Amino acid sequence: MGQWLQRNIIEPGKLPLLLALTAFVATFLITRLITRLIRAGRGPFGNVSAGGLHIHHVVPGVVLTVIGGFGAVAGGRHGFGSYLSAVIFGVGVGLVLDEFALILHLDDVYWTEAGRQSVEVVVVTAALVGLVLAGFAPFGVNGVSEDELQNRADVIATVAINFLFSLAVLAKGKPRMAIFSVIVPLLGVVGAVRLARPGSPWARRFYRRRPRARARAILRAYRHDRRWSGPSRAFQEWLGGKPDPASPPRAVDRR
Numbered sequence: 607m608g609q610w611l612q613r614n615i616i617e618p619g620k621l622p623l624l625l626a627l628t629a630f631v632a633t634f635l636i637t638r639l640i641t642r643l644i645r646a647g648r649g650p651f652g653n654v655s656a657g658g659l660h661i662h663h664v665v666p667g668v669v670l671t672v673i674g675g676f677g678a679v680a681g682g683r684h685g686f687g688s689y690l691s692a693v694i695f696g697v698g699v700g701l702v703l704d705e706f707a708l709i710l711h712l713d714d715v716y717w718t719e720a721g722r723q724s725v726e727v728v729v730v731t732a733a734l735v736g737l738v739l740a741g742f743a744p745f746g747v748n749g750v751s752e753d754e755l756q757n758r759a760d761v762i763a764t765v766a767i768n769f770l771f772s773l774a775v776l777a778k779g780k781p782r783m784a785i786f787s788v789i790v791p792l793l794g795v796v797g798a799v800r801l802a803r804p805g806s807p808w809a810r811r812f813y814r815r816r817p818r819a820r821a822r823a824i825l826r827a828y829r830h831d832r833r834w835s836g837p838s839r840a841f842q843e844w845l846g847g848k849p850d851p852a853s854p855p856r857a858v859d860r861r
Contacts, residue, residue, distance in 0.1 A: 620739060622678065622692035627735045631695045633700030634728050637663060642847045645681050645717065664708060667701025703728050717850045725846035730785060737789045744788050774798040779806025803827050 643649040652659040674695025681687035707715050707723040715721045744765075768787075771794030776784035780797050787794030801823045802808035813820040843849075 609762055619684075622688050623735065623739055626674075626692040626696035626699075627739060629696030629731055630700045630703075630735070633697045634704050637701060637704050638846055641716070645847070660714075662685065662705055662708060662714075663701045663750045664705040669706070670698030672698070674698055700728075700733075703731060712787070717847070719849050720845070720848060722842050725842045726836055730847070734785065734789055737786075742789045768794060771798045773810065778801070778808040779803030788835055789821065801826055 614684045640649075640651050644651050644653060674691045674693070674697070677691030678695060681691050702709075704724055704751065707729045708720045711720055712725060716724075760803060768791040771791065772784050775787055775794055775797035778797065778800075779802055783793055783797045787797060787815075801819070802813070804820070804824045804827055809820065809823055813823060
Protein backbone atom coordinates (compact mmCIF):
# COMPACT_ATOMS: atom_id res chain seq x y z
CA MET A 607 0.00 0.00 0.00
CA GLY A 608 2.79 2.39 0.94
CA GLN A 609 4.70 1.70 -2.27
CA TRP A 610 1.55 2.21 -4.38
CA LEU A 611 0.90 5.57 -2.71
CA GLN A 612 4.43 6.74 -3.33
CA ARG A 613 4.31 5.65 -6.98
CA ASN A 614 0.90 7.09 -7.81
CA ILE A 615 -0.11 9.76 -5.28
CA ILE A 616 2.81 11.57 -3.67
CA GLU A 617 6.48 12.17 -4.28
CA PRO A 618 8.91 9.44 -3.19
CA GLY A 619 9.87 9.70 0.46
CA LYS A 620 6.90 11.88 1.47
CA LEU A 621 4.58 9.12 2.64
CA PRO A 622 5.72 9.48 6.29
CA LEU A 623 4.93 13.20 6.10
CA LEU A 624 1.48 12.45 4.69
CA LEU A 625 0.81 9.93 7.45
CA ALA A 626 2.03 12.33 10.13
CA LEU A 627 -0.17 15.15 8.78
CA THR A 628 -3.23 12.89 8.56
CA ALA A 629 -2.69 11.61 12.11
CA PHE A 630 -2.11 15.17 13.34
CA VAL A 631 -5.34 16.55 11.86
CA ALA A 632 -7.41 13.51 12.86
CA THR A 633 -6.08 13.61 16.43
CA PHE A 634 -6.90 17.30 16.81
CA LEU A 635 -10.45 16.84 15.48
CA ILE A 636 -11.13 13.78 17.65
CA THR A 637 -9.64 15.48 20.72
CA ARG A 638 -11.77 18.58 20.22
CA LEU A 639 -14.86 16.41 19.79
CA ILE A 640 -14.14 14.55 23.04
CA THR A 641 -13.37 17.71 25.02
CA ARG A 642 -16.57 19.33 23.77
CA LEU A 643 -18.55 16.27 24.85
CA ILE A 644 -16.90 16.41 28.28
CA ARG A 645 -17.70 20.11 28.52
CA ALA A 646 -21.34 19.42 27.65
CA GLY A 647 -21.56 16.48 30.07
CA ARG A 648 -22.36 13.99 27.33
CA GLY A 649 -20.97 10.59 26.51
CA PRO A 650 -18.77 8.26 28.53
CA PHE A 651 -15.74 10.55 28.53
CA GLY A 652 -14.31 12.47 31.46
CA ASN A 653 -11.22 14.30 32.62
CA VAL A 654 -8.25 12.17 33.62
CA SER A 655 -6.95 12.67 37.15
CA ALA A 656 -4.31 10.97 39.25
CA GLY A 657 -3.85 11.71 42.94
CA GLY A 658 -6.03 14.80 42.65
CA LEU A 659 -3.95 16.10 39.73
CA HIS A 660 -5.68 16.85 36.41
CA ILE A 661 -3.63 15.21 33.65
CA HIS A 662 -3.89 17.34 30.52
CA HIS A 663 -3.63 15.55 27.19
CA VAL A 664 -0.51 17.55 26.39
CA VAL A 665 1.32 15.13 28.72
CA PRO A 666 0.74 11.94 26.67
CA GLY A 667 1.20 14.15 23.61
CA VAL A 668 4.75 15.00 24.66
CA VAL A 669 5.50 11.32 25.32
CA LEU A 670 4.17 10.26 21.91
CA THR A 671 6.01 13.09 20.16
CA VAL A 672 9.30 11.98 21.72
CA ILE A 673 8.69 8.32 20.82
CA GLY A 674 7.62 9.11 17.28
CA GLY A 675 10.41 11.61 16.70
CA PHE A 676 13.20 9.33 17.84
CA GLY A 677 11.58 6.39 16.03
CA ALA A 678 11.50 8.39 12.79
CA VAL A 679 15.16 9.35 13.16
CA ALA A 680 16.17 5.76 13.81
CA GLY A 681 13.89 4.21 11.18
CA GLY A 682 14.81 6.26 8.11
CA ARG A 683 12.28 7.34 5.49
CA HIS A 684 10.97 3.97 4.32
CA GLY A 685 9.53 0.82 5.81
CA PHE A 686 6.82 0.00 8.31
CA GLY A 687 8.81 1.38 11.25
CA SER A 688 9.11 4.77 9.57
CA TYR A 689 5.38 4.87 8.78
CA LEU A 690 4.42 3.84 12.32
CA SER A 691 6.74 6.45 13.82
CA ALA A 692 5.21 9.11 11.59
CA VAL A 693 1.70 8.24 12.80
CA ILE A 694 2.80 8.25 16.45
CA PHE A 695 4.54 11.58 15.95
CA GLY A 696 1.47 13.09 14.27
CA VAL A 697 -0.80 11.93 17.10
CA GLY A 698 1.59 13.38 19.69
CA VAL A 699 1.87 16.75 17.95
CA GLY A 700 -1.92 16.90 17.61
CA LEU A 701 -2.32 16.45 21.37
CA VAL A 702 0.42 18.95 22.17
CA LEU A 703 -0.70 21.73 19.85
CA ASP A 704 -4.33 21.32 20.94
CA GLU A 705 -3.12 22.72 24.26
CA PHE A 706 -0.61 25.17 22.81
CA ALA A 707 -2.31 28.07 24.62
CA LEU A 708 -1.95 26.26 27.94
CA ILE A 709 1.80 25.87 27.34
CA LEU A 710 2.12 29.50 26.24
CA HIS A 711 0.24 30.97 29.20
CA LEU A 712 1.17 28.28 31.75
CA ASP A 713 -2.49 28.29 32.73
CA ASP A 714 -5.61 26.29 31.87
CA VAL A 715 -7.03 28.67 29.26
CA TYR A 716 -8.50 25.92 27.05
CA TRP A 717 -12.04 27.35 26.95
CA THR A 718 -11.14 31.03 27.19
CA GLU A 719 -10.48 33.64 24.54
CA ALA A 720 -6.76 32.93 24.88
CA GLY A 721 -7.46 29.30 24.04
CA ARG A 722 -8.21 30.33 20.46
CA GLN A 723 -4.46 30.48 19.94
CA SER A 724 -4.34 26.68 19.99
CA VAL A 725 -6.83 26.42 17.12
CA GLU A 726 -4.97 29.04 15.11
CA VAL A 727 -1.62 27.31 15.60
CA VAL A 728 -3.09 23.96 14.55
CA VAL A 729 -4.62 25.45 11.39
CA VAL A 730 -1.39 27.24 10.44
CA THR A 731 0.70 24.12 11.11
CA ALA A 732 -1.56 21.89 9.03
CA ALA A 733 -1.53 24.41 6.17
CA LEU A 734 2.27 24.73 6.21
CA VAL A 735 2.83 20.98 6.27
CA GLY A 736 0.29 20.62 3.47
CA LEU A 737 2.23 23.11 1.35
CA VAL A 738 5.47 21.21 1.95
CA LEU A 739 3.70 17.99 1.05
CA ALA A 740 2.47 19.62 -2.17
CA GLY A 741 6.06 20.32 -3.19
CA PHE A 742 6.85 23.76 -1.79
CA ALA A 743 10.21 24.20 -0.09
CA PRO A 744 11.23 26.89 2.41
CA PHE A 745 12.41 30.21 0.94
CA GLY A 746 11.71 29.17 -2.65
CA VAL A 747 14.44 26.58 -3.03
CA ASN A 748 11.95 24.46 -4.96
CA GLY A 749 11.93 27.10 -7.70
CA VAL A 750 15.68 26.92 -8.26
CA SER A 751 16.77 25.11 -11.40
CA GLU A 752 19.18 22.16 -11.41
CA ASP A 753 21.99 24.34 -12.77
CA GLU A 754 21.41 26.92 -10.04
CA LEU A 755 21.40 24.22 -7.38
CA GLN A 756 24.95 23.38 -8.40
CA ASN A 757 25.97 26.95 -7.60
CA ARG A 758 25.84 27.46 -3.86
CA ALA A 759 26.03 31.23 -4.25
CA ASP A 760 22.75 31.29 -6.22
CA VAL A 761 20.99 29.13 -3.63
CA ILE A 762 22.27 31.25 -0.75
CA ALA A 763 21.20 34.44 -2.54
CA THR A 764 17.71 33.05 -3.18
CA VAL A 765 17.27 32.01 0.44
CA ALA A 766 18.66 35.30 1.77
CA ILE A 767 16.43 37.49 -0.41
CA ASN A 768 13.29 35.52 0.44
CA PHE A 769 14.24 35.56 4.11
CA LEU A 770 14.52 39.35 4.02
CA PHE A 771 11.06 39.60 2.46
CA SER A 772 9.65 37.38 5.23
CA LEU A 773 11.42 39.50 7.85
CA ALA A 774 9.98 42.69 6.35
CA VAL A 775 6.46 41.21 6.42
CA LEU A 776 6.95 40.28 10.08
CA ALA A 777 8.15 43.80 10.87
CA LYS A 778 4.99 45.12 9.22
CA GLY A 779 2.88 43.33 11.82
CA LYS A 780 1.68 40.40 9.68
CA PRO A 781 2.98 37.28 11.45
CA ARG A 782 0.74 34.76 9.68
CA MET A 783 1.67 36.08 6.24
CA ALA A 784 5.33 36.10 7.27
CA ILE A 785 5.14 32.42 8.27
CA PHE A 786 3.47 31.41 5.01
CA SER A 787 5.90 33.50 2.98
CA VAL A 788 8.66 31.18 4.17
CA ILE A 789 7.01 28.45 2.09
CA VAL A 790 5.46 30.67 -0.63
CA PRO A 791 7.93 33.53 -1.26
CA LEU A 792 5.45 35.40 -3.48
CA LEU A 793 3.42 36.16 -0.34
CA GLY A 794 6.51 37.79 1.12
CA VAL A 795 6.83 40.08 -1.88
CA VAL A 796 3.15 41.05 -1.66
CA GLY A 797 3.28 41.63 2.09
CA ALA A 798 6.50 43.63 1.88
CA VAL A 799 5.16 46.16 -0.63
CA ARG A 800 1.81 46.68 1.09
CA LEU A 801 1.12 48.98 4.01
CA ALA A 802 2.19 47.95 7.50
CA ARG A 803 -0.34 47.43 10.26
CA PRO A 804 -0.67 50.26 12.80
CA GLY A 805 1.50 49.73 15.86
CA SER A 806 3.92 47.42 14.06
CA PRO A 807 7.69 48.09 14.30
CA TRP A 808 7.67 49.17 10.64
CA ALA A 809 4.84 51.67 11.19
CA ARG A 810 6.46 53.11 14.30
CA ARG A 811 9.75 53.57 12.46
CA PHE A 812 8.69 54.73 9.00
CA TYR A 813 5.20 56.22 9.44
CA ARG A 814 6.02 58.46 12.36
CA ARG A 815 6.53 61.50 10.12
CA ARG A 816 4.16 60.38 7.37
CA PRO A 817 0.63 61.17 8.61
CA ARG A 818 -0.99 60.23 5.31
CA ALA A 819 0.64 56.79 5.27
CA ARG A 820 -0.26 56.32 8.93
CA ALA A 821 -3.90 57.25 8.26
CA ARG A 822 -4.07 54.92 5.24
CA ALA A 823 -2.61 52.08 7.30
CA ILE A 824 -5.18 52.59 10.06
CA LEU A 825 -8.06 52.71 7.57
CA ARG A 826 -6.86 49.62 5.72
CA ALA A 827 -6.40 47.64 8.94
CA TYR A 828 -9.89 48.64 10.09
CA ARG A 829 -11.48 47.53 6.83
CA HIS A 830 -9.52 44.27 6.81
CA ASP A 831 -10.43 43.41 10.40
CA ARG A 832 -14.08 44.32 9.88
CA ARG A 833 -14.26 42.05 6.84
CA TRP A 834 -12.35 39.02 8.14
CA SER A 835 -12.52 38.99 11.95
CA GLY A 836 -16.14 37.75 11.97
CA PRO A 837 -15.64 34.80 9.55
CA SER A 838 -12.34 33.91 11.21
CA ARG A 839 -13.94 33.86 14.65
CA ALA A 840 -16.89 31.79 13.39
CA PHE A 841 -14.53 29.25 11.81
CA GLN A 842 -12.48 28.94 15.00
CA GLU A 843 -15.64 28.39 17.07
CA TRP A 844 -16.93 25.80 14.60
CA LEU A 845 -13.62 23.95 14.66
CA GLY A 846 -12.59 24.26 18.27
CA GLY A 847 -15.69 25.22 20.23
CA LYS A 848 -16.98 28.50 21.59
CA PRO A 849 -15.00 29.99 24.48
CA ASP A 850 -16.62 30.63 27.82
CA PRO A 851 -17.93 34.19 28.25
CA ALA A 852 -15.52 36.45 30.05
CA SER A 853 -16.26 36.97 33.72
CA PRO A 854 -17.40 40.50 34.58
CA PRO A 855 -14.85 42.54 36.54
CA ARG A 856 -15.31 42.41 40.26
CA ALA A 857 -16.45 45.55 42.02
CA VAL A 858 -13.79 47.10 44.21
CA ASP A 859 -14.84 48.10 47.69
CA ARG A 860 -13.30 51.52 48.25
CA ARG A 861 -14.70 52.11 51.72
